Amino acid sequence: MRCQPRHKGSVYIWLKNKQTCLLCNEPSDTPQAICTPCETELPWLGDHCQTCALPLPVAGMTCGQCLKQPPAFEQVIAPWTYNFPVDSLITRFKHNAKWPYGRLLGELLAQSLQHRFDEGLTRPDALVPVPLASKRLRERGYNQAAMLAHWLSDSLKLACDEGLLLRTHDTAAQQDLDAKARKQNLRTAFALTAGAVVTGRHLALVDDVLTTGATAESLARLLLKAGAARVDVYCLARTPKPGG
Structure with a gap:
């Protein structure tokens, strides 16, 4: 009928x-x-550091910073460098609520991750979006990292644990600070939620852009200290080294 x-x-x-x-x-x-x-x-990420995804002139290398002071996270996966037009799309998604741009980039990131999984990258137990402070969340109305994490969760059939982490206090915007100030800015900025289950889990932090890695480092250390087996970082874009 x-x-x-x-x-x-x-x-x-x-x-x-x-x-x-x-x-x-x-x-x-x-x-x-x-x-x-x-x-x-699109500004696809070419040769890069095998740990933090910093763009490098030679493939299969680890950058000097990661060799000197290995980060708490295991590996950063990012499809693009933070250049035009990806930088513009991310800015519109993040600050102007142009969600179709974020959804498009999220779909392409999911494709990139699935390709890496097919090549042997270990699938995480759960995706964990970088949290926003309550004040900033109220002002913006949404957490772009959480939106990305849920889109990736749907596409890749991975669990999304949005309630695992808290941003305990509002900090100055990271993009306005240098590397040293970013680290100081994030001291005691994050915490686990009550009853968070972390022990033995492989977790993947989800964010839009990785610049100095200070936020990812702070969160990865927190999760590993709580018993996580491994922490990776999935993001849309990696910034080049200033002057590089």
Whole structure:
């Protein structure tokens, strides 16, 4: 029995709708809202540090900072460097509530991660978004890291543990500080929620951009101290070294 009486045509099936590229506004030839030429021209991360994903001129190397002072997290996975147009898309998603840009980048990150899993990268037990302080969450209305984590969770069939971490107090915006100030800014900034289950788990922190790694380092140390077996970091983009 047809469920559309008095209508000669078929019900519109939105899943078959042609996507339009969010970058050039031309019809997309991919399942995502980005065309192949625009996707190809994104600032894909090339050779990079095997630990923190810092862009490097040679493949398969570890940067000097990670050799000198190995971070608490095991590995950073990021598809892009923080350059145009990815930087602009992330800014609009993060500060202007342009969620389609974030969703698009999240879908491409999920594809990148699935490729890495197929190549042998160990799947985490859960995704853990970097938390926002309550005041900033009220002002912005959403946590972009949590949104990314839930999109990745749906695409990759991974658990998302949004309630594992707390930001205990509001700190100055990290993007306004240098590396040393970032570390000082984050002292005692995070805590585990009451009853958080961490022991023996492989967890992956989710954030939009990794710059100095201070936030990821602080959270990874907290989780490892609580008994986590391993902490990875999944983010959209990695900033190049200043002047590099």
